[in-house]
Amino acid sequence: MHRIATAPRAVNTPMPLQFDLDTRPAILPLYFRALTARKPGRLPPGQERVLASVLLGNQAVDPVHLQIYRDVCGFGPGQHLPATYPFVLAMPLQLKLLVSEAFPFPVLGVVHVRNSITQYRPLLEREHLDIRCDLAAAVAVKRGYEFELLTSVRVNGELVWECVSTLLSRTPHGEAKVSRPSSGKKAWVAPVDEGCASAVNWQVPADIGRRYARVSGDRNPIHLSASTAKIFGFPRAIAHGMWTKARCLAALEEGAYAGTLPDRFTLGVDFIKPIFLPAEVLFQSAQSATGTGFSLSSGGRRVNLTGALVHC
Template sequence: MSRHWHDLHSPASRASLYLRAASKRKISADRLPGDGLRCLIGVQPDNLAAYRRLCHFADDGRLPATYPHVMAFSLQLQLMTADDFPFPLLGLVHLHNRIEVLRPLGAIEGLRFAVYTDNLQAHAKGGTFDLVTEAEDGIGLLWRETSRMLVRGLKLEGGADEPAEDEPAALPEATRWYADSDIGRRYAKVCGDYNPIHLSAASARLFGFPTAIAHGMWSKAMALAALRGHLPHSGYAFEVGFRKPVRLPSEVVLSASEAGPQGTLRLDGHSGVLHMVGHWEPL
């Protein structure tokens, strides 16, 4: 596909983007737009410090591998609330997230981001597409994220069966943490993701959840921070699939392989609830 790029001086305000998201409730088409957005976005030191505290990352002079996702979040919102984007933002479900760290994320004051959508496919519950975010410095590409999103109710030709989800093997416990009832609001304040399903039980019930649920990218960031000694500084991918949501408040247990060039992880709750599975590997 020949992609048409729009270069921005800065993303639109999040308040205006959320108003646009709230106004769209129906699927309007079954094709992804061919446009992408690009923008230079600077690191905000106070926000970075707050993110490190929230997700338990050490201040080692490098950006946490999940932090460029936070930097690019408004740009992602702008892409998915544009007039030509066919799906309502508030109905999307984040199924899977892969982050690739191609080069070390140190000594960075800003990054040039590019965001676009790709790979629309049929799914048993509708359809999926990939939201791709890439970050460059003055040398070239150094970070990439691919988020697979589910569009419930989308009808595409050549329907698909729901993919089988294998139960991952038991692993040694690495750590555990308590996701308290306000972690969704605290994450939203730092990262800008104010999806109502994360903010309170009352707002979550409007979307069919009995309680608020933790942000998937908070769970991934907490796992990445806990496993920082397992990973190199660069040249790796860290990939997770989101299973059952973490209902707030609750305790979760992270289990993982031993440190090494590749390994697997899982995040479990009580009563046998599996929240997240994943792995890391060299690029």
């Protein structure tokens, strides 16, 4: 069940939507709507900063689901949630916002270009989480429109985790002047081209897209098989961006931080090029006084991802 509320608005200003959920929404109906919903493909006049919000309270962590996530992404055992795990819990909420009438663009073809997660303290497996997702207004950029999904997690009113996902809709706007969101600059640059402290090759199996889809609920056809990816113009299936981010975090936890990540940090990445499955990728990292930069590359010098874990 869910309740829809509307915030007060000025005359001729679109009314923000708010969904208050009792349970996580089912994924398959949302994907069906993503495939069939008719979207105007243009920005409405007089947008609010936040177009829509969804709230889901008192969510317990399923230990079986968490263990499957750990296995798929390469995390070892522990009492704390991996910092990327709340993103999986919030994914159905984000999809609900994207298929709502507040989002004006077709969902298929939207590209995840940047992601930043801030952990204010470690989350315990036994804690109950209050999750909120906000859909921010789109901004015209050179390649189309960028918009942000803002996700926060609170425990007993305490803000413990935040995430900013920047997505791109390659919808033509025909505007001479474009801008970029203030948080949209490429800040996550890994200084690992020379003299890197660590470099290791990973084998990424052909089925990792299907395995991550089962645990995350993200069953976008471009990740599932070569045949379904080809429908959307890809020669082979591609790895989920958030799987690659989680896999990098697991590698940092195991390597550079020797099993002990700082309690407070921001983990940001730029998704640059897709990883075609199966693949051999090179993970490089280099530490500094303020954090660790890292990158993933494949096929020689094809950079797939750059990122940084910054101590708070």
